[in-house]
Amino acid sequence: AIDFGIDKALDILGVKPINNGTSTGTNSFGSGDLISSYSPVDGKLIAEVKATNLEDFEKVLITASSAFKTWRLMPAPQRGEIVRQFGDKLRDKKEALGKLVSYEMGKSYQEGLGEVQEMIDICDFAVGLSRQLHGLTMHSERPGHRMYEQYHPLGIVGIISAFNFPVAVWSWNTALAWVCGDVTIWKPSEKTPLCGIACQNIATEVFKANNLPEGISCLVNGDYKVGEFISKSSQIPLVSATGSTRMGKIVAQDVAARLGKSLLELGGNNAIIVTPDADIKMTVIGAVFGAVGTAGQRCTSTRRLIIHESIYDKVKNALVEAYKQLRIGNPLNESNHVGPLIDKEAVTMYTNALNKVVAEGGHLVVEGGVLHGEGYESGCYVKPAIAEAKPDYKIVQHETFAPVLYLLKYSGDVQNAIQIQNNVVQGLSSAIMTNNLREAEHFLSVAGSDCGIANVNIGTSGAEIGGAFGGEKETGGGRESGSDAWKVYMRRQTNTINYTANLPLAQGIKFHL
Numbered sequence: 001a002i003d004f005g006i007d008k009a010l011d012i013l014g015v016k017p018i019n020n021g022t023s024t025g026t027n028s029f030g031s032g033d034l035i036s037s038y039s040p041v042d043g044k045l046i047a048e049v050k051a052t053n054l055e056d057f058e059k060v061l062i063t064a065s066s067a068f069k070t071w072r073l074m075p076a077p078q079r080g081e082i083v084r085q086f087g088d089k090l091r092d093k094k095e096a097l098g099k100l101v102s103y104e105m106g107k108s109y110q111e112g113l114g115e116v117q118e119m120i121d122i123c124d125f126a127v128g129l130s131r132q133l134h135g136l137t138m139h140s141e142r143p144g145h146r147m148y149e150q151y152h153p154l155g156i157v158g159i160i161s162a163f164n165f166p167v168a169v170w171s172w173n174t175a176l177a178w179v180c181g182d183v184t185i186w187k188p189s190e191k192t193p194l195c196g197i198a199c200q201n202i203a204t205e206v207f208k209a210n211n212l213p214e215g216i217s218c219l220v221n222g223d224y225k226v227g228e229f230i231s232k233s234s235q236i237p238l239v240s241a242t243g244s245t246r247m248g249k250i251v252a253q254d255v256a257a258r259l260g261k262s263l264l265e266l267g268g269n270n271a272i273i274v275t276p277d278a279d280i281k282m283t284v285i286g287a288v289f290g291a292v293g294t295a296g297q298r299c300t301s302t303r304r305l306i307i308h309e310s311i312y313d314k315v316k317n318a319l320v321e322a323y324k325q326l327r328i329g330n331p332l333n334e335s336n337h338v339g340p341l342i343d344k345e346a347v348t349m350y351t352n353a354l355n356k357v358v359a360e361g362g363h364l365v366v367e368g369g370v371l372h373g374e375g376y377e378s379g380c381y382v383k384p385a386i387a388e389a390k391p392d393y394k395i396v397q398h399e400t401f402a403p404v405l406y407l408l409k410y411s412g413d414v415q416n417a418i419q420i421q422n423n424v425v426q427g428l429s430s431a432i433m434t435n436n437l438r439e440a441e442h443f444l445s446v447a448g449s450d451c452g453i454a455n456v457n458i459g460t461s462g463a464e465i466g467g468a469f470g471g472e473k474e475t476g477g478g479r480e481s482g483s484d485a486w487k488v489y490m491r492r493q494t495n496t497i498n499y500t501a502n503l504p505l506a507q508g509i510k511f512h513l
């Protein structure tokens, strides 16, 4: 239940009508242009943020570099204790932050809370990790020698994030980077700058209460130009960028030009394969949530259903019935299923996609359309649509960040469906609905899905933080969050120690003096 309004939430989070968009912690400043954040929920101005200019950015770099020198010396489990406190602060502010996420981005309040829960979970994960940043030990080929590897912090980690997960993606990166001994500079999406201000305020409270230096968590704000400050800075050894493939290709080249490391989390074109052995009821729930949840604005949203011809009509009819139940409206009202798109530009992209699929020969089985009138004043609300299409249509090959689901038919065995599913440039999430062990194992095998995420009897969207998250091909190849994703935030060093009075050389080489 929501028991307070957005004004109270902004107050709890320390978001003011005008905010300094550049912060190294307690110190905040902003000399750039004003970014106005409008809510897609009701079209109202929420608050403004002063963007970061180059001079501000250079100050941030100096403060972050200096903070790194202190932070890296703190033992990792003690850094974990700071992240534990940060997780506790998030617990205290969960409702307020969840509400701001919902109001500024447009996802449902439940999903806003879910996003904050993900932040709390990754903090817990990172606390445990802070005692497990293990390297291996190896047997040396030389007598009286010991060989092992260790992981050291990298330095400054730059984080560029997308509008659709305006808080969780930051914490996936920071919780790990901080326990690894790195400091962070974050540029949130210019579409959700207030979520950035709110998160930075929460982090600042924790660092300040522990008398830690300015600059461990830094915030900068602005559009792609401020993103370029990060990707082009030789003082930032790792850039973690989440967003479109278009953006990732530019950032990857800017970072590679200075031989930095990048971690890329880019677009998806996720499919569910529905075989003759699928549980149709589960399939419909998974597909509808995957396609319309967050108004189709998840990187893991279900875009394509690849359905066997023998059950095609049955699945199609069940989906059309399910779409009739969908309630579209204010996402803060928990009885609505589908909220707005992020802005009117996104609405245009949605409309264009529907026009294109029809122009290419597709057929709309659930029509879609833009909503007008009371409750829809922001102009960002659209009806989820379903189109029957062919796998090779250009629009089907493209990621449209909106609730448009394509139905594709396959015949023969599951290999044909897998071929359709893999035959796109993206490689993020994939799923198969089947109770047939052979089909499921085939889908997961070397000849199966080529995606970073492959699920059986679960939809494509909604990952847990414990696994490594990311995708292949034009999704960028990066892995974040759980498993051993932490390794990208550290530099690896191999050490060999000789505890004898002789100096034998490797490979048996003799060198007599």
Ligand code: NAD
Pocket (backbone or CB within 6 Å): 160, 161, 162, 163, 164, 165, 187, 188, 189, 190, 222, 223, 224, 225, 226, 227, 228, 231, 242, 243, 244, 245, 246, 247, 248, 250, 251, 264, 265, 266, 267, 268, 298, 299, 300, 399, 401, 428, 470, 471, 475
């Ligand atoms: P976007 O690419 O427009 O923007 C993402 C971020 O990149 C923003 O902060 C933006 O300012 C910045 N940016 C843009 N151009 C840049 C440049 N040239 N140099 C440096 N920074 C630049 O994406 P969006 O519309 O905010 O988000 C939607 C996209 O994000 C979708 O494609 C979605 O699939 C993807 N996404 C992927 C993941 C994942 O984990 N794979 C997660 C969330 C979103």
